[in-house]
Amino acid sequence: MKILGLSVLLVVSVSASDFDVPPAPAPEAPVWVAVDHADLAKAGLPAFPISGVPEITDGRTAVFKVRPDMLPVLSQFMHDNFKRCGGYFAHSTKAAAQASMRPTVVVAAGPYTLDQQAVVTPLVAAVTESGIRATIDKLAAFNNRYYQSETGVTASNWILARWSELAAKIPGASVELFAHASWKQPSVILTIPGSEFPDEIVVLGGHLDSISGWGNSGARAPGADDNASGIAVLTEAARVIAESGVRPKRTIQFMGYAAEEVGLRGSQEIAAKYSTGGKKVIGVIQFDMSNFKGTGAGIYFLTDFVDPTLSAFTAKLATQYSGVTAFTTKCGYACSDHASWTKKGFPSAMAFEATFDDSNKAIHSERDTLATSGGDASHSIPFAKLSVAFALELAKTAPAAVKVTSR
Ligand code: BES
Ligand code: ZN
Numbered sequence: 001m002k003i004l005g006l007s008v009l010l011v012v013s014v015s016a017s018d019f020d021v022p023p024a025p026a027p028e029a030p031v032w033v034a035v036d037h038a039d040l041a042k043a044g045l046p047a048f049p050i051s052g053v054p055e056i057t058d059g060r061t062a063v064f065k066v067r068p069d070m071l072p073v074l075s076q077f078m079h080d081n082f083k084r085c086g087g088y089f090a091h092s093t094k095a096a097a098q099a100s101m102r103p104t105v106v107v108a109a110g111p112y113t114l115d116q117q118a119v120v121t122p123l124v125a126a127v128t129e130s131g132i133r134a135t136i137d138k139l140a141a142f143n144n145r146y147y148q149s150e151t152g153v154t155a156s157n158w159i160l161a162r163w164s165e166l167a168a169k170i171p172g173a174s175v176e177l178f179a180h181a182s183w184k185q186p187s188v189i190l191t192i193p194g195s196e197f198p199d200e201i202v203v204l205g206g207h208l209d210s211i212s213g214w215g216n217s218g219a220r221a222p223g224a225d226d227n228a229s230g231i232a233v234l235t236e237a238a239r240v241i242a243e244s245g246v247r248p249k250r251t252i253q254f255m256g257y258a259a260e261e262v263g264l265r266g267s268q269e270i271a272a273k274y275s276t277g278g279k280k281v282i283g284v285i286q287f288d289m290s291n292f293k294g295t296g297a298g299i300y301f302l303t304d305f306v307d308p309t310l311s312a313f314t315a316k317l318a319t320q321y322s323g324v325t326a327f328t329t330k331c332g333y334a335c336s337d338h339a340s341w342t343k344k345g346f347p348s349a350m351a352f353e354a355t356f357d358d359s360n361k362a363i364h365s366e367r368d369t370l371a372t373s374g375g376d377a378s379h380s381i382p383f384a385k386l387s388v389a390f391a392l393e394l395a396k397t398a399p400a401a402v403k404v405t406s407r
Contacts, residue, residue: 030067032094056098110310127384149185173190178270187270194250202250204255283349285351300354302352307349
């Protein structure tokens with residue numbers, strides 16, 4: 001069967017064995033792609049490049065089993081027809097694709113309060129441009145951070161080591177790899193346990209992988225903006241919090257996601273695991289591209305595939321703490337990992353560098369260097385400030401330990 005028309009909701013997922021050493025990847029393992037029936041019904045488009053009968057279908061979605069080497073072909077098709085590269089979800093097992101079709105329990109967003117100024121204001125002042133730039137320089141120096149390449153794995157391990165240095169300054173904090181069964185590159189998670197409500201989790205994330213063209217393990221893909229900048233923002237926020245001595249009441253987790261560029265695969269596995277594990281994630285923020293001055297000063301909050309209540313509150317935090325104005329924009333499709341959390345019913349927001357139209361056009365090429373973003377990390381400073389504020393206003397802070405001196 002040939003399918004005409006679409007806008008794909010490509011679903012691909014994997015069974016994750018969490019917090020282990022990554023197993024040997026199975027690069028030829030098939031993926032399960034879920035296509036929206038409404039999109040299939042759209043007439044007048046060239047042939048959708050998947051043939052065959054769907055393995056699963058309901059009123060809304062049809063799931064096809066495809067070879068992983070078809071994903072770049074689908075991406076090309078999306079680009080040609082919809083002016084975007086992917087905009088799909090991908091799953092590595094049929095069961096995961098099926099699970100993703102089931103309605104999820106939606107976590108109510110908030111109420112969120114802004115009341116930590118006494119602690120957060122001095123902390124945001126400690127954010128530095130050089131701190132952010134150092135991480136971008138380091139990550140962009142890997143040949144690429146492709147999810148199937150050796151350097152993609154080395155990059156994850158570099159983040160593991162850097163975040164471990166920071167965690168060592170925080171009592172009880174730890175850093176772990178989150179292994180993915182179907183590919184080599186692990187995700188990385190830094191956990192700062194909450195002192196009062198450790199089961200309630202605040203997630204700050206960004207993808208650590210990069211890609212050039214339609215995916216090639218050897219291609220040069222510095223990904224300085226997409227998305228070394230997001231990982232740099234998270235790392236700078238974690239540094240400031242670690243060095244401050246401030247401790248959260250709720251648990252804070254910083255996440256570097258693997259395999260975003262090939263269908264939000266790393267974040268989908270993590271969000272699925274948190275959902276089935278009944279984890280109480282009270283808010284998620286995504287940083288994906290923060291360093292390109294396409295529109296000018298400002299933080300641009302996406303309005304699609306996000307939680308509106310959390311996004312409005314996060315814009316308030318930006319106004320209070322980042323030093324720049326909060327604006328809105330939209331991708332028009334599930335363009336980054338915030339969508340994985342939204343799909344699983346968790347409240348999620350996404351802070352972006354510019355309007356969608358003014359964003360960095362050098363991404364996914366060897367031209368996505370720091371030089372293309374102006375040679376410094378200044379545009380990312382407000383994002384790191386927002387990151388500190390988001391972590392501590394959502395998690396709230398424990399009162400500073402009182403020093404008792406006896407005489
Ligand atoms: N950082 C981009 C998303 C993006 C690009 C947002 C330009 C805003 C402007 C992300 O890493 C990416 O490339 N996403 C893919 C979708 C994914 C599901 C493969 C895309 O946009 O095609
Ligand atoms: Zn990205």
